[in-house]
Amino acid sequence: MAKVFVVVEHRQGAIRDATFELVTLARELQRSSGLEPAAVVIGRGVRGFAETLSKYLPRTIVVESEALADFRYETYAAALRDVLEKETPLVTLCPQSAFGMELFPRLSVESERPCATDCIKVAMEGAGLSVVRSIYNGKIHSRSTFAPSGGYLVTVRSGSYAPAAEAGGAGAVEDHPCPPFATPFRTEFLGYREAAAGAVDISQSPFLVSIGRGIKDVENVPKAQELADRLGAVLSCSRPVVDKKWLGKERQVGTSGRTVKPKVYLALGISGAFQHLAGIKGSGVFIAVNRDAKAPIFGAADYGVVEDMFKIIDALKEQIGS
């Protein structure tokens, strides 16, 4: 029977949420196409993670080694390749995250299995695998198939599948011996670093006025700040504003910045990249202003305005008075 494997992502002692979204996908592939799902946990001291995964999937494979203490593609790809060669899963899934982006393309070359990254849908079509990817800033969906192979690698965009609930019952946990590594290693993990905390904590504010690429120039930032002040809101932003150093990293909303859940989120000139939208899941009222009627943000917002953000800023200030 063909298999589908979920590579468990964990960091600093915790399984990352995206793993449980892939459990949902693996179960879906089991239901629709009869693939046998299993989790693969790689690391040091990860027995506890395997116990957790055993509540979700019928089988969990564990590769433990001192050399796997910290994530490096070098050791993880070698360990995973060994698992793939012995177990020959048809499909192996991983989150499209800093972990998956570092690991899977490289594993693809080293294990000689084709990989498609950042997929939003994954399905078997007959004996072959088919994926859908969201491209051109989310404005186009692209379907892809693969050259015939004994196994396929797929990374999945976070939020594409709902997180799974426990299955009830306990699955099997099996140890897979860690293969010998090619040494000396050429990469070394040195440690983690927290982005410097700033003066504001945007996650604590019930009302965020958030600006994106549409702000156009650093000289326009005070206009948005003034609006936020008058509304009693805190100013936040999307990634391009931080990349240009117009606001500090501590104000960035999104997967690589802060996750927020304000009562009101007013997005001005933000197109709505999924990394940004993932940072405001579960927010209260979400209002988006953007010149581009096709901007993906209108697919996520409760209320939308197709208009130049500066006209709306000025009109809002006028309505509020001074």
Place this chain on the structure above:
Amino acid sequence: MEILVCVKKVPDTADAEVVLKADGTGIKEDDLASGINEWDNYAVEEAIRIKETHGGTVTVATIGSADSEDVLRRCLAMGADNAIMIDDAAFKGADPYGIARGLRGLAGKGSYDLVLAGAQAGDDGYAMVGPVLAGYLGWPHATLVTSVLLEGTTVKVTRELEGGLEEMLKMDLPAVLTIQTGINEPRYVSIMGIRKVRAKEIPVLDPAAIGLSPGEIGANANLVRSAGLAVPPAGKEAEMLKGTPAEIARKILDIVKERGGVA
């Protein structure tokens, strides 16, 4: 320090309407502005900064056609020393593996210490070419790099993780690094600057010149095969607020008060 930077020209679709070609094989690019992939621009800047500190040369390369020349000239104007174009005729429809094979052929012709690429491209967004190229070369790699520090025959980098966290890594040279946006502030390129490099020769290499046969790189060699594009199905759509800016502003304030309970 010999540095190769891989760049690509992409259509700007962030703020534009994207229309499919009638046969569904691609998008209509004629009406779209295009330029250097945003991530690649940061990679070129980072390479030039490394050269300014440590000496050496920066070579930019693209797999493209005559219409990508302006992107390469812009890189030269920023301070790159050389530009190379690999003729993309044989790469039509190539997947990230085909592109990486082409770049491996090119990297093999030089003696580079470092290859930089954008962490991803703004069009197809695979984020694969860099690490796949590293795999083909057998070199160490790091993706999503937010700082680069050279130390003798090694390089220290930080990688962007989620939630404002970064990790620090050290690796042997030569290495492939894919650069995340925001790593630096790319310098401004003036029209004067572009004029100064307009006469600089940009060699155009065909696949044979980098040791590749067409069968290795075209759509037929693809491991990931396009099965068609589509406009995404309309999902949940926002309720649109219409009127003059003043009317819209009033509606926004009402919603903020009534539904949000703030302000």
